[in-house]
Amino acid sequence: MDCSDDxxxxxxxxxxxxxxxRNCHGLDLYLGTFEMYFLVCTxxxxxxxSSVSIFKEIFLLRRILSTLSAHHRFIxxxxxxxxxxxxxxxxxxxxxxxxxxxxxxTHMALLLVVFQSHFIINNIMExxxxxxxxxxxxxxxxxxxxxxxxxxxxxxxxxxxPKKTWEGFIGAFxxxxxxxxxxxxxMPNYKYFICPAKNLSFNIFxxxxxxxxPVFVPFKLEFGDKVSKFFQIAVGKEMKxxxxxxxxxxxxxxxxxxxxxxxxxxxxxxxxxxxxxVKDFSDSIPGHGGMTxxxxxxxxxxxxxxxxxxxxxxxxxxxxxxxFNLFINLNPAEQVEFFNKxxxxxxxxxxxxx
Numbered sequence: 603m604d605c606s607d608d609x610x611x612x613x614x615x616x617x618x619x620x621x622x623x624r625n626c627h628g629l630d631l632y633l634g635t636f637e638m639y640f641l642v643c644t645x646x647x648x649x650x651x652s653s654v655s656i657f658k659e660i661f662l663l664r665r666i667l668s669t670l671s672a673h674h675r676f677i678x679x680x681x682x683x684x685x686x687x688x689x690x691x692x693x694x695x696x697x698x699x700x701x702x703x704x705x706x707x708t709h710m711a712l713l714l715v716v717f718q719s720h721f722i723i724n725n726i727m728e729x730x731x732x733x734x735x736x737x738x739x740x741x742x743x744x745x746x747x748x749x750x751x752x753x754x755x756x757x758x759x760x761x762x763x764p765k766k767t768w769e770g771f772i773g774a775f776x777x778x779x780x781x782x783x784x785x786x787x788x789m790p791n792y793k794y795f796i797c798p799a800k801n802l803s804f805n806i807f808x809x810x811x812x813x814x815x816p817v818f819v820p821f822k823l824e825f826g827d828k829v830s831k832f833f834q835i836a837v838g839k840e841m842k843x844x845x846x847x848x849x850x851x852x853x854x855x856x857x858x859x860x861x862x863x864x865x866x867x868x869x870x871x872x873x874x875x876x877x878x879x880v881k882d883f884s885d886s887i888p889g890h891g892g893m894t895x896x897x898x899x900x901x902x903x904x905x906x907x908x909x910x911x912x913x914x915x916x917x918x919x920x921x922x923x924x925x926f927n928l929f930i931n932l933n934p935a936e937q938v939e940f941f942n943k944x945x946x947x948x949x950x951x952x953x954x955x956x
Contacts, residue, residue: 636692637708639685644712647678648720652727714901722904728911731795735785735853736907739860740899742781747774747865763872766865775861779854786853787846790818817848817915852915859906860899867902 651674670677693701725732751770759766789795797812822843825833833841929940948954 636685636689636704639688640682640708640712641716643678643681643685644716646681647675648717650674650678652720652724718901718905721908722900725904725908725911727799728916729796729798731789731849732907732911733904734795735782735789736856736860736903737900738785739778739782739853739857740864740903743774743778743857743860743865744868744899745774746777747771750774750777760869762869762876766869771861771865775858778861779857782853782857782860783850786850790814790820790847790849815915815917817852820845820847822846852910855910856907860903863906864899864903867899871898 650670689701689705722733725736747766747770749770750773751765751767754773755767755769757768758764759768759771793810793812794806796814796818797810823846824843825841830840830842833839929937932940945954949956
């Protein structure tokens with residue numbers, strides 16, 4: 603991910619150099635150094651916190667790592683401020699406008715690429731379903747917007763992307779919702795998709811076992827007599843209830859976002875490319891541009907899923923392991939105090955003997 607982030611920023615820099623018709627070669631080393639520095643600072647801030655969460659036992663047991671984790675945000679902020687100071691000290695007369703444009707461009711790339719990709723990685727760690735489902739919905743919407751558009755499309759949707767049509771937009775909307783309901787009913791049946799990754803060694807061969815989030819537990823939607831008789835007449839089979847996964851209801855919301863909002867990530871990218879008069883960000887995929895061209899809608903979708911998941915779906919529970927990790931980070935006096943209180947409580951509850 604770091605390489606792709608740096609590649610995007612390098613590519614955008616070259617586009618600006620070309621458009622302004624400046625001789626930027628004298629600043630190549632300067633630009634590359636500051637781009638890389640801010641990229642490293644951003645990754646240290648974002649993935650440092652994730653590492654503390656995943657490897658908390660290791661961080662708590664080693665004093666140096668424990669100190670780094672405790673002051674992680676302050677260290678990250680200090681590194682960033684140092685970058686600002688160095689940037690100002692290296693301003694060169696005659697290149698002020700260009701240098702500040704690169705500074706703004708670097709931060710724009712960090713915000714739109716690095717920060718958003720971090721949200722997507724967090725989604726994966728919470729369970730592959732939170733990555734595969736939204737990615738599949740965006741791909742489904744993109745494909746059927748194209749297929750419906752070339753089949754019956756007549757009315758232009760937006761000027762910035764003249765090939766998009768209202769017919770394709772509306773047709774893909776309904777098809778994506780159907781796909782979301784189907785995937786939402788299929789994926790909860792596989793633990794490999796719904797279980798969060800406990801560590802970075804988690805793979806398809808791992809012993810996968812976890813407590814199911816309530817969204818993966820089906821409930822019965824019971825029908826009245828009239829509805830049951832309707833099904834009996836329509837399909838020749840009486841249906842008194844229907845099993846529905848809560849994930850399917852959430853998937854409808856995901857599908858609506860993937861159909862109505864996520865495409866504007868693509869329109870944003872189209873406008874950005876037109877501003878610099880380039881057709882694609884890259885040409886690594888013949889006829890489709892580069893990886894960034896294929897991921898323009900996915901970034902916005904990934905951020906939405908992350909915020910939605912932490913706001914409405916994630917369940918919070920403190921395990922014995924979490925409490926022990928906090929316990930070992932206490933000083934000896936606090937550990938003894940905690941032990942005595944825990945022992946007295948268990949004695950009062952007659953769980954252990956005096």
